[in-house]
Amino acid sequence: MAISSATKAATDALEVNRAPVSVGAQEVHKWLQSFTWDFDKNRTKYSTKYHMANDTKEQFKLIAKEYARMESVKDERQFGSLQDVLTRVDAANRVHPKWNESMKVISNFLEVGEYNAIAATGMLWDSATAPEQKNGYLGQVLDEIRHTNQCGYINYYFAKQGQDAAGHNDARRTRAIGPLWKGMKRVFSDGFISGDAVECSINLQLVGEACFTNPLIVAVTEWASANGDEMTPTVFLSIETDELRHMANGYQTVVSIANDEAASKYLNTDLNNAFWTQQKYFTPVLGMMFEYGSHFKVEPWVKTWNRWVYEDWGGIWIGRLGKYGVESPASLRDAKKDAYWAHHDLFMIAYALWPTGFFRLTLPTAEEAEWYEANYPGWYDMYGKVYEEWRARGCEDPNSGFLPLQWFIENNHPIYIDRVSQVPFCPSYSKGASTLRVLELNGKKHSFSDQWGERMWLSEPERYECQNIFEQYEGRELSEVIAEGHGVRSDGFTLIAQPHTSKDGRLWTLDDIKKIGCVFADPLKSL
Amino acid sequence: MAKIHDNPNRTAWVKKIAGLTTLSAGHALLKEFRTKHLNVFKTDWSLELDGQWIECKIEEKVALLKRAEFNDDKFMNNCTCGANAQEVADKAIAEITACTDMYKAERIHIDFRLACKPPVMPVNVFLDTDRQLGTKLMELRNTDYYALPLEELRKVRGVNVITLQ
Numbered sequence: 001m002a003i004s005s006a007t008k009a010a011t012d013a014l015e016v017n018r019a020p021v022s023v024g025a026q027e028v029h030k031w032l033q034s035f036t037w038d039f040d041k042n043r044t045k046y047s048t049k050y051h052m053a054n055d056t057k058e059q060f061k062l063i064a065k066e067y068a069r070m071e072s073v074k075d076e077r078q079f080g081s082l083q084d085v086l087t088r089v090d091a092a093n094r095v096h097p098k099w100n101e102s103m104k105v106i107s108n109f110l111e112v113g114e115y116n117a118i119a120a121t122g123m124l125w126d127s128a129t130a131p132e133q134k135n136g137y138l139g140q141v142l143d144e145i146r147h148t149n150q151c152g153y154i155n156y157y158f159a160k161q162g163q164d165a166a167g168h169n170d171a172r173r174t175r176a177i178g179p180l181w182k183g184m185k186r187v188f189s190d191g192f193i194s195g196d197a198v199e200c201s202i203n204l205q206l207v208g209e210a211c212f213t214n215p216l217i218v219a220v221t222e223w224a225s226a227n228g229d230e231m232t233p234t235v236f237l238s239i240e241t242d243e244l245r246h247m248a249n250g251y252q253t254v255v256s257i258a259n260d261e262a263a264s265k266y267l268n269t270d271l272n273n274a275f276w277t278q279q280k281y282f283t284p285v286l287g288m289m290f291e292y293g294s295h296f297k298v299e300p301w302v303k304t305w306n307r308w309v310y311e312d313w314g315g316i317w318i319g320r321l322g323k324y325g326v327e328s329p330a331s332l333r334d335a336k337k338d339a340y341w342a343h344h345d346l347f348m349i350a351y352a353l354w355p356t357g358f359f360r361l362t363l364p365t366a367e368e369a370e371w372y373e374a375n376y377p378g379w380y381d382m383y384g385k386v387y388e389e390w391r392a393r394g395c396e397d398p399n400s401g402f403l404p405l406q407w408f409i410e411n412n413h414p415i416y417i418d419r420v421s422q423v424p425f426c427p428s429y430s431k432g433a434s435t436l437r438v439l440e441l442n443g444k445k446h447s448f449s450d451q452w453g454e455r456m457w458l459s460e461p462e463r464y465e466c467q468n469i470f471e472q473y474e475g476r477e478l479s480e481v482i483a484e485g486h487g488v489r490s491d492g493f494t495l496i497a498q499p500h501t502s503k504d505g506r507l508w509t510l511d512d513i514k515k516i517g518c519v520f521a522d523p524l525k526s527l
Numbered sequence: 528m529a530k531i532h533d534n535p536n537r538t539a540w541v542k543k544i545a546g547l548t549t550l551s552a553g554h555a556l557l558k559e560f561r562t563k564h565l566n567v568f569k570t571d572w573s574l575e576l577d578g579q580w581i582e583c584k585i586e587e588k589v590a591l592l593k594r595a596e597f598n599d600d601k602f603m604n605n606c607t608c609g610a611n612a613q614e615v616a617d618k619a620i621a622e623i624t625a626c627t628d629m630y631k632a633e634r635i636h637i638d639f640r641l642a643c644k645p646p647v648m649p650v651n652v653f654l655d656t657d658r659q660l661g662t663k664l665m666e667l668r669n670t671d672y673y674a675l676p677l678e679e680l681r682k683v684r685g686v687n688v689i690t691l692q
Contacts, residue, residue: 045658046658046661046662046665047658047662049662049665049666049669195661195665196665265669265670266669266670269669269672269673270669427692435692436690436691436692437690437691437692438688438689438690438691439681439686439687439688439689440686440687440688440689441568441684441685441686441687442568442569442570443570443572444572444575445689451677454677455673455677455680458677458680458681458684458686459668459672459680460668461567461684462567462633462637465567467575467576471575471576472531472576473531476528476531477528480528481531484530484531484532485531527689527690
């Protein structure tokens with residue numbers, strides 16, 4: 001049969017030069033180096049203060065096609081396990097109820113971080129000039145999209161397959177009333193995507209990922225497993241396999257600016273501010289979620305923090321970057337002081353403000369109290385005694401008419417919110433390192449809990465104008481704020497948040513809150 | 528008690544905004560409102576909770592009036608006060624380029640945003656100018672970041688110390 005001249009030409013060409021059936025790693029690497037994107041007009045929104053070198057390497061050397069093949073295999077394993085085996089064994093209902101509540105916070109909040117990391121690494125792609133470095137950031141953009149979906153899927157899975165869906169299914173609607181949301185947005189949104197792209201990289205990759213993903217994404221799998229949760233390790237370990245690429249990207253970001261004059265002027269300041277910003281929220285919140293959001297304990301948070309934040313990151317990882325002029329942040333010492341007690345202080349306030357949340361909290365049992373006292377000597381005298389008093393006054397029972405917030409008011413222990421980190425603190429009843437600083441500018445008062453945040457605000461006040469719940473709702477009655485802020489379940493009157501996880505315990509409603517007559521007051525007004 | 532997001536403050540402003548019929552009146556109101564209620568260094572805190580929502584409603588109205596009064600050429604090149612957008616932008620960039628003091632630079636940037644944030648200035652000019660001003664300000668702010676002790680920094684910023692524990 002006659003063939004066309006074009007087909008013949010193609011057939012003849014293939015005889016001479018066969019199409020490749022495989023590509024070696026070195027060939028791929030060589031190909032990456034020859035990318036010729038137009039970098040002349042390449043920039044992100046705000047030009048970075050630093051100049052990123054155009055010969056920067058990228059450690060993983062994966063092209064997008066190989067990347068997609070690898071990730072699709074990981075997704076198939078993960079979703080296959082979740083939808084087949086774990087669903088058939090009813091795994092979501094075997095999770096300890098306390099941990100089920102923790103996952104409402106962890107997965108919903110991490111989803112926000114992953115979502116913002118998409119934009120953060122996109123900004124870095126825009127800023128970098130080296131083809132290999134751009135390729136590394138491209139891989140991370142795709143990772144972050146995947147992780148956003150994974151975090152969302154965990155909540156969807158728990159809501160559909162597990163116990164007490166409220167909070168797993170629609171946490172965001174409570175964002176205007178929950179005091180933990182604003183601090184989370186400060187680290188995960190503002191820190192990752194506002195301003196200088198390299199400063200954002202330091203927040204995201206050098207601190208968020210290299211420092212806190214071990215305690216966050218690895219440690220969470222241990223706590224989850226200990227508390228009967230088989231889903232979270234399946235998903236989060238799949239996420240963690242990508243985090244190595246992100247840590248490498250952070251390392252290469254620093255390498256790419258190491259010879260730039262700007263690095264000697266700005267880098268250690270940016271690192272110190274980034275570390276303090278991230279740790280100020282993560283240190284107390286992660287410790288609180290692990291220790292107070294679980295029944296079966298793994299290891300004290302202070303040990304985890306010391307090993308991964310202080311020694312591994314502050315010592316080894318930053319030490320490796322020392323040859324590029326990077327110094328361990330000066331604020332690391334203050335952070336270490338906070339790592340012991342800050343999460344205990346925060347839980348006490350979080351429990352006092354429980355109606356404003358989207359999850360259920362539980363006071364420690366007697367068995368858990370023994371664990372706290374054994375690992376944090378002095379815990380009982382400071383916290384345990386108070387929890388006994390709250391329990392005796394019926395804090396879990398809607399008929400009691402008692403909210404733990406009243407205890408703070410009765411004992412003249414005002415709760416403030418740090419203007420910069422948005423983390424609540426109670427300076428008169430605290431074992432952590434927070435101290436009260438109140439400044440007034442043009443008739444408006446601002447509270448701070450440490451010197452590092454105060455300096456950030458003094459240097460850049462327009463960045464920290466976020467109002468806190470005491471300012472927003474001053475003079476308003478609590479049940480009205482909860483109702484208007486969508487803090488109720490689908491029946492329209494039962495609160496999403498509850499002060500217990502008992503299946504037999506009665507759930508609090510708006511009426512139970514209303515009869516207490518709790519009215520928001522701004523503590524700064526009385527100073 | 529009035530609801531959080533549906534209160535007399537907002538209702539009164541919605542009525543006032545509905546009465547705007549010309550672009551010049553809308554521009555004047557928006558400029559005055561931003562200066563008084565949305566300035567970082569404002570002294571009037573009466574609309575602290577509702578200010579941003581009200582600003583958004585004025586902006587919506589000004590954008591509609593602008594569309595009605597401007598032809599395509601003016602829409603792309605002029606501010607709502609009639610000034611040439613690029614000339615306004617160039618002036619701000621020249622000011623900050625010559626500036627070496629971070630406090631003066633932040634005033635230039637903040638004043639530019641208050642005066643020009645869209646729909647006052649076309650977005651194509653505003654965003655690029657805002658980027659250049661912000662980049663310079665970030666450099667100035669981060670230079671010698673720890674040079675002043677906190678006590679001195681508070682004085683320079685002009686804050687009153689209420690409590691230090």
